Amino acid sequence: MSSTNGLPPPAQHNTVNNDDDEDDEWDKRIRRTGCFKENEELLICHADTNDWRKCLRELTAFKQCMQANKS
Secondary structure: OOOOOOOOOHHHOOOOOOOOOOOOHHHHHHHHHOOHHHHHHHHHHHHHHOOHHHHHHHHHHHHHHHHHOOO
């Protein structure tokens, strides 16, 4: 039996484990670069300001880290 939105009832939906303690594929890749901290600071800045232009310091730090680690 389907619901009015065309999707199966919630009990039948596929679920994804969103355990915050476990890194997703993106986090794993960034950690391997050695620039996880810089990336996190950049993402937080963007989330706080909603404007990449206001995050040039964080963007530059991330870029320099990536270049230094040849990532």
